[in-house]
Amino acid sequence: MEGDIAQLGQFVGAGLAAIGSGAAAIGVGHVAGNFLAGALRNPSAAAGQTATLFIGIAFAEALGIFSFLVALLLMFAV
């Protein structure tokens, strides 16, 4: 692609893709918050589930990283 319009599109697209990072933040907060709520209800069971917590956070965060990657690709690679 050439020209200013294309560059404009890149930057706008990158900004839009960065929204995904915020969505991932909501997701990660949701996971961690629900874990904490459950952990406070039953603290004895919490220790065994930290691995699950991290897996959940990792999955939620991965999608945010994807959107970040899309933003990066638009900025630097297209």
Added chain:
Amino acid sequence: MGKIFFFAALALVVVSGLIFAPAEAKLAIHPMDQFQVSALFGDHISWYTPTNVTLWMALAVAAVFALLVLGSSRRAIVPGRAQSVAELAYGFIYKMVEDVAGKDGVKFFPYIMTLFMFIVMANFLGLIPGSFTTTSHIAVTAVLAALVFVTVTVVGFVKNGVGFLGLFWVSSAPLALRPVLAIIELISYFVRPVSHSIRLAGNVMAGHAVLKVFAGFAAALGMFSFLPIFAITAVYALEVLVAFIQAYVFTILTCVYLKDALHPSH
């Protein structure tokens, strides 16, 4: 004491911002330059050229060697500091493999320990200012994830034969849904290495890029540069956490995938 240090550091930052304020402040941020692969000698990069990748991977290997071999060389019954850390790492990964992948996953323990030690050391070495972060490159993490993917798939088929395909056939779902679910499971199975690799590289890359962006702000802001510097400090602390957590997540996901290969029943 802590307060004195804090205010001394604050004063130092503000004063240095005043002294070293650039004559013409301009926003020139190159967050991706730090990931540039460059040859150590000369310019040309072929597959065997010693590059900064070579250097920092060698340092990661040296760090692993120092921690696990030199650290445990005294074989003390009452461990010293380095030996404690080595034993801690050993116990941490061993327990993870045993808990997540099961008893028969333990024979993959050296393999998983290799992945974990490499990633965690590369991540931490990458946090040294001015260093090169090998795990921020998709090429590196893709190879790591592909190794896991190939291993898991091969182990699954060797252990279970065709029964490994039962992983995609969700027998607890209604019969009509099963083909649809099988397609979804198949896709998710093949997306695994992608997310597995991009998660690690993306996290590390994002954190380092953010540090660089804030550093650019600090260069541009002159006497107010202490604001982004505090932000850098906070982000750096977060990155230390992320460096470990991403290694942990990569390892535990490897264990989860391995469990799928060893016990594919749904």
Added chain:
Amino acid sequence: MASNTQEAAHGGGSAMPQLDFSTFGNQIFWLVVALVVIYLILSRVALPRIAAVLAERQGTITNDLAAAEDLKAKAVEAENAYNKALADARAEAQRIAAETRTEIQAGLDEAIAKADEQIAAKAAESEKAIAEIKAGALESVKAVATDTAEALVSALGGSADKDAVAAAVAERTKG
């Protein structure tokens, strides 16, 4: 994908080095080398050594625990022996005390019996003496009475027949 000639077209940004495929071979090669080296270090040296150290420590702890258990058993045994000795000593003391008591009692009884005997003997002797004295006293009373009666009779002018007087005195003192 980005190439170095294109990057000037972007506003100040540089291409992503992550997507520069010309360096992939280099990175992958060195990564594989690093992983193989780490794997060899871990599987040949580090992991067996740490496992051995951990096992050894576990063994030491187990041994120490067993030794502690042993010592504890010994302590319990010693305590039992002590308690037994104490109980024995107490029983012995009680036995000795009881023996002594019976011995003393026997001595006491004997002494009391002897004393009783002596008292009885003394009492009998005394009684005999009293009886003798009494008999003596009666004799004297008779003699005195006879003499008195003879004196009275002669004083009244009569002549006293000794035999009659004696008979009369005997008659009177009989009651």
